[in-house]
Amino acid sequence: MSLKDRLKSFFRGSSDLLKIDDLADEFFNILLESDVSLETTEYILNEFRKMGAEKKRIRREDAIGMLKVILKKILDNAKTDFNILGQTKKPFIILFIGINGTGKTTTVAKVSNYLLNHGKTVALGASDTFRAGAIEQLKIHGENLGVRVIYQGMGSDPSAVAFDTIEHARARNLDYAIIDTAGRMQTNRNLMEEMKKIKRISKPDLTILTVDALAANDAIEQAATFKKEIGFDGLIVNKLDTDARGGSIFSIAHQFRKPIYFLGTGQNLDDLVPYDPDFIINKIFS
Numbered sequence: 001m002s003l004k005d006r007l008k009s010f011f012r013g014s015s016d017l018l019k020i021d022d023l024a025d026e027f028f029n030i031l032l033e034s035d036v037s038l039e040t041t042e043y044i045l046n047e048f049r050k051m052g053a054e055k056k057r058i059r060r061e062d063a064i065g066m067l068k069v070i071l072k073k074i075l076d077n078a079k080t081d082f083n084i085l086g087q088t089k090k091p092f093i094i095l096f097i098g099i100n101g102t103g104k105t106t107t108v109a110k111v112s113n114y115l116l117n118h119g120k121t122v123a124l125g126a127s128d129t130f131r132a133g134a135i136e137q138l139k140i141h142g143e144n145l146g147v148r149v150i151y152q153g154m155g156s157d158p159s160a161v162a163f164d165t166i167e168h169a170r171a172r173n174l175d176y177a178i179i180d181t182a183g184r185m186q187t188n189r190n191l192m193e194e195m196k197k198i199k200r201i202s203k204p205d206l207t208i209l210t211v212d213a214l215a216a217n218d219a220i221e222q223a224a225t226f227k228k229e230i231g232f233d234g235l236i237v238n239k240l241d242t243d244a245r246g247g248s249i250f251s252i253a254h255q256f257r258k259p260i261y262f263l264g265t266g267q268n269l270d271d272l273v274p275y276d277p278d279f280i281i282n283k284i285f286s
Contacts, residue, residue: 027045105138
């Protein structure tokens with residue numbers, strides 16, 4: 001059952017005045033069963049008790065209203081004034097990082113498509129040289145988008161590919177150089193060191209971590225390692241369209257403490273929307 005359905009079921013309960021602690025206990029189960037992490041759930045319920053401290057007893061509809069305010073505040077904290085379309089440096093260099101399975105290469109194509117649709121020019125770099133399939137996937141995306149993909153053979157130096165991509169974009173006065181990288185497991189020291197080298201050489205203006213909404217708790221652990229070892233500026237959260245329980249976005253917004261730029265809502269190139277807390281809240285509470 002989704003978070004939306006659980007809250008609707010909660011709302012249909014008794015209309016009697018209920019103790020704040022009893023309501024918090026009900027919310028505890030609802031949130032955890034909707035894939036909100038324990039840390040974020042405890043934060044939400046602490047805020048809920050603070051808001052209701054002077055009331056002692058409230059009705060369910062008032063409790064839902066209080067929860068909505070708290071969840072909206074969590075999502076608002078992940079908003080940013082950064083405008084990816086408003087960059088004047090040429091080329092503006094974007095480095096994508098994240099483990100396999102988070103939709104990173106597809107997201108590179110989606111962001112490129114978003115930029116192209118707004119009149120920008122783009123070059124792509126296939127710096128995931130550990131998998132031939134990753135290079136081919138990006139080449140196919142490049143063909144579909146009509147943009148140049150810079151690549152070398154499997155096993156070549158990914159930092160060299162990143163460098164060549166930036167030089168290609170600079171020579172042609174392109175707006176953006178976007179670099180895809182290998183889906184490195186955060187526990188693999190050699191691969192993490194290679195990622196650091198790519199970042200040193202490419203000197204990105206923006207480093208984006210892609211995460212999977214279906215694996216929020218694992219993603220939080222991954223993000224902690226990437227943040228410590230490599231550093232990143234913000235996030236793109238994918239697979240929201242298949243997140244049946246719907247609570248992971250709150251854990252991601254609360255625990256990553258980084259801006260969210262876009263939400264991935266499907267596999268098509270147009271399935272990318274700018275991060276909008278109101279959109280998420282309305283989807284859950286409508």
